[in-house]
Amino acid sequence: MLDYSKEADRYDASRGGEPRAAAAADAVLGLLPDGAGSLLDVACGTGLVTRRLAARQGLRVTGVDAAYRMARMAAGRLPGDVVLGDSRRLPFADASFDAVSTVWLLHLLSGPEETSAVVAECARVLRPGGVYVTTVDKAAAHDVGSDIDAVLAPRPVTVAVDGAEAVDAHAAEHGLTPAGRASFRGHGQGRSPRSTIEDVRRGWFTQIPADGPLAARLTTALADLPDQDVPRPDPRFGVRAYRKPR
Secondary structure (H helix, E strand, O other), X not given: OOOHHXXXXXXXXXXXXXXXXXXXXXXXXXXXXXXXXXXXXXXXXXXXXXXXHHOOOOOXXXXXXOOHHHHHHHHHHOOOOEEEXXXXXXXXXXXXXXXXXXXXXXXXXXXXXXXXHHHHHHHHHXXXXXXXXXXXXXXXXXXOOOHHHHHHOOOOOOOOOOOHHHHHHHHHHOOOEEEEEEEEEOOOOOOOHHHHHHHHHOOOOOOOOOOOHHHHHHHHHHHOOOOOOOOOOOOEEEEEEEEOOO
């Protein structure tokens, strides 16, 4: 996994910046229950999305992140409303929030047990009638059927821990019921051949050792593609909502 404290300075620019943040926040807000007054944004990162969530009138938003530099940047955007904390053991009491969100968190987890633990914590801090909103199927969303995807097709792929069906099952395990779904465009996240080469070399694709023979073959094939700096289509990310019964 990437060191997200080290990634903090370049994180926003490399992931679509304000347009992507606006699209993500709109999707999350559209799935919140009527009258929600508080939201916990788990793994809030630099706070770019969190700040937009907090712009909704009448909604008090708290951010939590385990990476110190990420949390420090978020705290600059939401003074007094960001804390350091582990998503597997959230530093909040039971039934503290009307809503909880995890935007691009679950795909980073190590496996089903850790994913279940995070969903359990999100359910725990939800008030009865509250809603948990999360992104799903992140890796699959990046496959837009481009020439880059064709080059990357031979790479090893693990079962996605944030697959929609898996997340549905974890939610049910912890007493949450489906409450809606949405999608949004990942502005600025369409891959170009050159940017994909850089991602392979810096270990972004966790199943491809950056210094191994597969990485060398893939970067060579990517370098042969036309329009090296032209981004291919942006992905569309899926979002699911789950309600805690009253």
